Amino acid sequence: MIVVMRSGATQKEVSGVEALIREMELTPQAIVGTDLTVVAVLGDDRKKDGDRLEQAAGVDRVMKVLQPYKLAMRADERQRSAVTLGGPQTRSEAVVIGGDAAGVPVIAGPCSVEGEREILAAAEACKAAGADALRGGAFKPRTNPYSFQGFGEDGLKMLAAARDATGLPVVTEVLTPTDVDLVSKYADCLQVGTRNSQNYKLLEACGKSDKPVLLKRGMAMTLDELLQASEYVLSGGNQDVILCERGIRTFENHTRNTLSLSAVAELHRVSHLPVVIDPSHGTGKAHLVPSMALAAAAAGCDGLAIEVHPEPAKALTDGAQSITPAVLAELMPKLKKVAEAVA
Template sequence: MIVVMRPDATQAQVDHVTNLVREMGLKDHPIVGTDLTVVAVIGDERKVDGDVLERAPGVNKVMRVLAPYKMAARTDHTETTRVTIGEGDGCVFGGTQVPVIAGPCSVEGEQEILAAAEAVKAAGAHALRGGAFKPRTNPYAFQGHGEDGLKMLAAARDATGLPIVTEVLTPSDVELVSKYADCLQIGTRNSQNFKLLEACGKQSKPVLMKRGMSMTLDEYLQAAEYILAAGNGNVILCERGIRTFEDHTRNTLSLSVVPELHERTHLPIVIDPSHGTGKAHLVPAMSKAAMACGCDGLAIEMHIDPEHALTDGAQSITPAVLSDLMEDLARVAVAVDRTCVPG
């Protein structure tokens, strides 16, 4: 951390800053220049409230050298961490393969989720998604089947061999969901539910964590740090679009976060083009673009009958579109030295 003093700062003000630094258990190293003085702060700056120093008399600004997230940072990680969902090695995020998670927004019924799983398997995708618990803006909308939905997902897994990814909404549900799921999903509305993050960090199943719709990348990685710090290193980041002034899509899908996050963190990065656009006809193009810019996986909503879907039908592609998309993704993957082989 660097504390930059004002050009007119007095020696007493510099001494006050150095005393504050020492009170925080860190070392100070004042550097006197021609025009101004800076105080280098030596030690673990992540435990320091920089606002305290910035409010001190004579201080112009405080600049952090280290990221506020220690475990999620790329530092000392030359390669992306590999996270495996399910048994075996057929669905690994962070390696050469780019797995595709596909399925309906919500688990609507036993036959429906089984048909969806069979379509996902036939298309060559690698994992099945589907919500048993659904957070809805409208309190009267379909909220999911709860544990019965989890049992339906487990039955679909047994029938197809596809690992399942499903959302958990509250800390009290973590144990139940982890009993059935191969990967726990944290949705955008819960991305700063710190008690839920900690609870997911205390269990061993991988966690797919979506970015909050109004989160900066630093805030996002600090939230992921809660899971890592609680003991679970199997975290997959998921960009699902942010809320902006633009209205031609449901959200604004920021694909530039993929190379940026690869610079900042060792965690694998998945793109959700379904929530990212909200429109099914945009999903194939954005999926291929995500593959081209270096994503480590895709999470795509696919429904066997989107027109009659209980949730998010407008952004759900059909099994036929998914099948064609998987072939296209395989070609794009080769161009960027990746693979997207069938699951």
């Protein structure tokens, strides 16, 4: 069950609804959007009294929810959540993704942190090209156990140093529940990768973090499964979740994955969460990244995650799908025009 508050409802009215829900021995979960607030009612369905809740001050209506993703669902066409990366608390520039934010913010950087000088050079190049946030893996889940696995905490320190030098907030992957606190210490956003997208213990741990979560779609995951995965984070109390479409595995072998841009429109239809597109993993080929990034912007995505490396041929991981800072610099003004055209 979800309680939809009237537009302009006060915090006192929201708190009153939450108190009423607790009186029913249920758990309230407020979801604050850019235009309205809804309060999810979690717990035993037998105790839920919709008629009583509808009489509370500030309530517009009460809805029964049939979908398993009660917190991720969109209760009203005006409901759009915005997630902020970085800010004064980490001495970085605040980047807003989703909601009514203008433009298409770009999270850019190499697949892996390759060294202190290398990540700093990449961060400075991405910043100069117009990127809004820095990505890079300190912990790398690899299919081949003998491949480069990342620098771990040393890599996190390198990312933090690059943030200090450029002001770009940091997005980096977390692999295990026990690493959530460690990664949260250095990062501005926790990325849950495709291989961990249904690692429910990890998702629960991220739900207890105070850092935003970028949740990537699994390579064989349906959209319903992605939304249910996001529910694990949301139900833990962390409302700052960004969904990321990064392509799914199909019979097509011309590209690394099949990038489903229709996911943008469908996810926006059923969920209030922001949607980011990763055209790098979505195609696996650098020459396809700019066109797919522009197509994603035209589809209405809330942001992009793009792998950028100063020298892709020398990249330790995923060089084939990494564009150069020069290509990113050419892409950024085009993205702005497309975003303005579809706004």
